Amino acid sequence: MPDRPLKPITLKELAALLELSQSTVSRIVNGEASAHRIAQETQERVLRAAAEHGYRANAVARSLRQKRTYTIGAIVPEISEGYSTAVLSGIEDEVLKEGFFYFVVSHRHRPDLLKGHLHMMLSRSVEGIVAIDTPIEEALPVPLVSVSGHNRREGVINIELDHAQAACLALTHLKSLGHKRIAYIKGQAISSDTNQRWHAITEEAGKLGMAIDAELVVQLESPEPGPGPGFEVTRQLLQRGRSFTAIFAFNDLTATGAIQALREAGLRVPRDVSVVGFDDVLIARTNNPPLTTVHQPLRSMGQTAAETLLSLIRDELPRPYPAVITMNPKLIVRKSTAHPPSAHPTDGTVTRPRGA
Amino acid sequence: MPDRPLKPITLKELAALLELSQSTVSRIVNGEASAHRIAQETQERVLRAAAEHGYRANAVARSLRQKRTYTIGAIVPEISEGYSTAVLSGIEDEVLKEGFFYFVVSHRHRPDLLKGHLHMMLSRSVEGIVAIDTPIEEALPVPLVSVSGHNRREGVINIELDHAQAACLALTHLKSLGHKRIAYIKGQAISSDTNQRWHAITEEAGKLGMAIDAELVVQLESPEPGPGPGFEVTRQLLQRGRSFTAIFAFNDLTATGAIQALREAGLRVPRDVSVVGFDDVLIARTNNPPLTTVHQPLRSMGQTAAETLLSLIRDELPRPYPAVITMNPKLIVRKSTAHPPSAHPTDGTVTRPRGA
DNA sequence: CTAGGAAGAACAATCGATTGCGCCCCCAAA
C-alpha cells in the first residue's frame, strides 16, 4: 500500500504519522538537520518513513514559499527546426544538471505570439529566459540571455558566434582556392543573424581585398524553413546571367537548395561552382556532395547560454556583465568546394554558369 | 511608475488599493463576476485598475490552491532530432492554444535519466505526460499518451502510424516497379518503432507474395542519430555480395546514409538501386536524389497526442478509451526509386550491385 | 541552589490565490 505512487503523501501527513512537527520533518528531508541540532535517531526515523511512503515535496508549494520555481523559459522561432533544437539540447544538458526545468515556446515570427508567450512564461514565474535567434525589446523582470539574438540592451547578455572570424574562414578558403567571383545569399530579414553576418562578410572581404559584386548578392525572402528559399533565390541569381564560381550561403539548408538549383541549370558542384554553407547541421555531412561549411557550435552555445543564465539567476556572475560572449566557428572542408573552373589546370570546359 | 513590470503586483495589494476584498477582486478578474452578483461599476473599476497595474495572477499560487498546474511533460529520446521535434511542434500547437505549457526532457536512451526526469516532472505536478518513441513501464499518477511508444498497458493511449498500411504502400510501389530482390534496413533495437515496423513488413510482404531474403536484412546498430548508422550497415550489406535492386530503409536519414554507401560502391540511385525512406522529414525532399518515402504525419500525431491527453486530463474522453489511435501514412514518390535495372527496357548495363 | 546554555523540537506566519459560507443592507410585501 504505502508504495503506490498514486496519491502522493504530504509533509503534514508524514509529520502526523511520525508525531513530529512539519518543521522538523521538513528540515530533515531537506538535509538541514544538523544545522538545527536534530537528534540522529529522529533523522533516521524520518528518513526511513519518508522513503517508505515515497515522500516527495510538492514543488508548487515549495515554489510559492521560496519564490523560486527552478524553471527557465526558452523562446525559439520554431521548434521543429535544427538550429533551435541544437541549441536547446545544450540548454537542456546544463539546466537539468542543476535541477532546473525549462519551458519551450515558439513564436513562428509572429510578434503577437512572441509577446503573449513571453508573458505567459513570466506569469508562471520563470526565473530567467533564453531567447534563441529572437530579439526581445521589452524590459523583463528576470534575467535574459540571448543566443544569436543581437539584443544590444542594457543587462542582456548575448551569446554569439564570432562572425568576423566565420566570414574570414570561409572567404579565405574560397580565396585560396582561387575564387574571385563569389555570390552571396543573405538570410531572411527576420533572422537576427542576417545583418551581423552580412556586415562581417563585407568587412572581411574588404580586408582580404575581395570585391563584392552587388549583382551577385541575393537575399532569402520566404520565411519558410528548409531549402526552398535557397532554391528560389539561386534560380533568380542564375537568371541575372552574371558569372560566378562560388556561392556563400546563409546556412546549410539554403546551400542544399542552392545546389539543387545549380544542378537544374546544368552546373556541377563543386566542379563548376563551389558552395559554402553555414551552421554545420547534421545533413551537411551527408549531403551530396558533403558540404563545406562554417561550423557553429550550437550545442555549446546553448550550454553557455544556460550556464550564464543560471549564474545570473544566482547572482554569481562577476560584474560588470559582458555584453557579448563570442564563440568560435570552425571551417569544415568537405566536398562542395574546389578550385574554380578557370583554375582547373586540366579542365576548362565549363567556364561560366549559363544563365537560364 | 505603475507600468513597470519589474515587481508584479499581487492580488492582495490590488485589493487594498481598491479597498475591496481579495475575493471580490479575484472573482472579477477571473470573469466570475456575474455568477457572484457583483455590481457592474465595481467590475469596471477593478478591471481598470488591474489593467493599469498590469496585474497577472501568480500561476504558482493558483496552482497550489487549485491543484492544477496546466502543465504537461513531454519525454523524448533526444531533443536535437527531427522526429521528436516534429511531434513536439504539433504538441506545442495544441497545448498552448489551451493555455497549457509543457516541459521537455530527453532521456538519451538512458533508463536512469528516463526514470529520474520522469519523477522530477511528476513532483512538479504535471497533469499528464506524452512520451515520444519511448516506452514507459511504470504506472503513473497522471494520464499518459504515447506516440510510437508501443506501450500496451492498461490506460495508456498510443498514437501510432498504421504500419501495415505503410509497409503495404512502400512494398506495392516497389513491386509495381518490378523489384523482386529488396534489402531491408531495420531500426535500432532501442527504437520502439522497430519491431512494429518490421512485423508489418513481413506481414505485408507475405500478402503481396514477396519473399524476404534473410541475407538482405540488416539492422542499425549504432544509436547515433543521423545517417552514419545507415551508411555503415549498407556497407556491410554490400559486402555480403548478395544482389538486390532496392532498399527499404528504416527512416530517411538512414536512407541518405545508404545512398552514400551505394555511391561509394559505384552504384547509382535510382538507376541501379532504388531506395525508399520513411518519415518524410524535411531533407527527404531536398536530398539528391529527392527521396521516395513513406510520409508519417508527425506533427498531426503530436497534435492528436496533445488533444487526447488534454481530454483525458479533463476527463472528457468517452470510455472505453481506445488503446491505439492509428494515423495514416502516405507514400511520397520522388526520385530515389525507379524500375530495377533488369526491367529497364533500354538499358541493361548494370544488372547487379558489385560487392565491395 | 540557580543561572546559563545547549539540545531538541514545536509554533505560527507566510507565499498568493481560490472559494464555501456568511453577513449586511435595503426594499417590498404582509
Added chain:
DNA sequence: TTTGGGGGCGCAATCGATTGTTCTTCCTAG
C-alpha cells in the same frame, strides 16, 4: 413593524511547504 429575499461583498480556511522565533528540558558550572 416584521419578514423575506435579493443584491453586493467580505471572512477566513485552504493548498503544501519553508522558516524565524519560541518553548521546553536537562545539564553543568559556579
